[in-house]
Amino acid sequence: MKDVAAEAGVALKTVSRVVNNEPGVNAATADRVRAAIERLGYSRNESARVLRQGRTSSIGLVIEDVGDPFYSGVSRAVEDVAIRHGSLVLSGSSAEEPARERELVLTFCARRVDGLIVVPAGADHSYLRSELAAGTPAVFVDRPAGPGLDVDTVLCDNRGGARMATAHLLAHGHRRIAFLGDSPTIYTAGEREHGYREALGDLVDERLISMAHPELDRVRADLDRMLGMDDPPTALFTGNGRLTMTVLRALAGRRMALIGFDDFELADLLSPGVSVVSQDSAGLGRVSAELLFRRIAGGGGPAERVQLPVRLIPRGSGELPPEAPRSS
Amino acid sequence: MKDVAAEAGVALKTVSRVVNNEPGVNAATADRVRAAIERLGYSRNESARVLRQGRTSSIGLVIEDVGDPFYSGVSRAVEDVAIRHGSLVLSGSSAEEPARERELVLTFCARRVDGLIVVPAGADHSYLRSELAAGTPAVFVDRPAGPGLDVDTVLCDNRGGARMATAHLLAHGHRRIAFLGDSPTIYTAGEREHGYREALGDLVDERLISMAHPELDRVRADLDRMLGMDDPPTALFTGNGRLTMTVLRALAGRRMALIGFDDFELADLLSPGVSVVSQDSAGLGRVSAELLFRRIAGGGGPAERVQLPVRLIPRGSGELPPEAPRSS
DNA sequence: GGACCCTCTGACAACGTTGTCAGCAGGCAG
DNA sequence: CTGCCTGCTGACAACGTTGTCAGAGGGTCC
Structure with missing residues (x-):
């Protein structure tokens, strides 16, 4: 210059x-x-401009894994909103490790991002308190923040979706419905389990509940155990997209009623088509980014908690009756 | 402080x-x-540090779409390498628009990223010349840079993969093999078409070639036209993952020999399993990022051009004989 | 006692921008 | 002619850090 x-x-x-x-x-x-x-x-030189003005026009995004379709959907939506606000996105994957999440967040803060969007991996976010106090707004997505942190949160209706899926299977005549979910330490997994239990009421059988993801071998073992029971499940409810695929592989063509939480590409092309509870990952990203930019622009008020609806998409697998004839 | x-x-x-x-x-x-x-x-305050030292410890990544599994694989691999080098990743999607690619790159440069990794959307990268001269290294991934730009490049063996797929279909007795590909303006599409033609030799029939993606309606129309011919194709070769899925949907259960370029989740669960030419997206990301950091560290020498191998994964659909009995 | 070295500390400038304020010229009203 | 306003331009400080260099205090050696 x-x-x-x-x-x-x-x-x-x-x-x-x-x-x-x-x-x-x-x-x-x-x-x-x-x-x-x-x-x-x-x-x-933007660095100098940033230094002088104190605004970086960039936001930090911490997700679990960019490689996962659900999160890359969130990521893309956040990016679109950011571009519209003239901001860039710094992103990083926590790989479900609280330490890495913390490190990423603090690194972003040191770079003075204007705001943060976080899919939390850990349960303790006290390390964020000083940053929030310093005026860096944050929005939590998909899972709420740890206790004592008063931040905007955007979630899906996990419990309602699980209730809906379970009720759908009940309506099709099933009474023995198994649940295969994520580790119960993960918020969404717990919520979905709750919804499942609520819908099932007295019909809950603890032996039909497995929450072992991401250890896929254990999931497979649990499934085998259940199928070998005297009164095996006639329907399965899987707690996330990756689990649904694992279970489909483990079933190896065996026809069985199944509903999965989270939609996935090609679910319609399998036979039967896989019925799912679909989450709006793009909506999650868009809403949270818009919320964040409202805060960055100085929007006050108490922390908001937005819950996005989910949708049951019947494609065949969720509508199979109990004791369906075994194919192949 | x-x-x-x-x-x-x-x-x-x-x-x-x-x-x-x-x-x-x-x-x-x-x-x-x-x-x-x-x-x-x-x-x-990292901004001040950056200003003083001239190193931002961040790199810019321009891909086509984070939402696409192939590119999110690249993205994740780049991120991992960057973390290991203590760098952050600024990323953006070009949405296949040259103008947006250019804007992203220049924005990244204004923020003084230490280096760039670009999946180019356009063919003209003269706008990069001054940045390269100013010492910001760049690596092009998946597609080469426009003419006259001497930069490191990491590609897949598109031509060889297409040749392999076509030869595989030939070996299973097919003589009428259709190619459904991306717009020929896209480098990878042209290479794959070339490979297809090379393997097919005299058997090439221009009426069996459609390069209309991303206009999926036109792809479907072309496929319908081909299937309605007097001497219809007995096998299909699709030029990318999204196209493969589109074609699978258009076939609506009709059994027909098919090989797709680019692997995708669940390809093994369809029946028959979908044979594919698998590209190593993570390898693409990893190799290009490592190359970039070598340049950032001052590694000299002429521009490198790395070509990663691809792999044919037979799963059933590519091994169907001609005139397979029509199912459903 | 003086020359020297070593360890620790601080003053100051510089990175490249932008905000503040002052200055200059010309026009216009009184 | 004076005073004031307007339109344009520039000098300078400041943002928060780090590199350079100098200095203070204490020990060692001749």
């Missing part, structure tokens, strides 16, 4: 004014400056 | 030394400083 000023024969500040389209610069002077910028291939 | 210095009763520079673990600070003094940091909840 100094060089540009020299080249155009004006002061530093005048170049700054031209670069920022500030009014009050003579058109001829501005043209001269622009020509100089062109000649020198100058581009403003 | 100023406050910390005052609190601890030392000079600014001493705090800086402690924060950076520089040697030559009395242990007692250091402890006092650390205590002050703790009390005040101080965290270093």
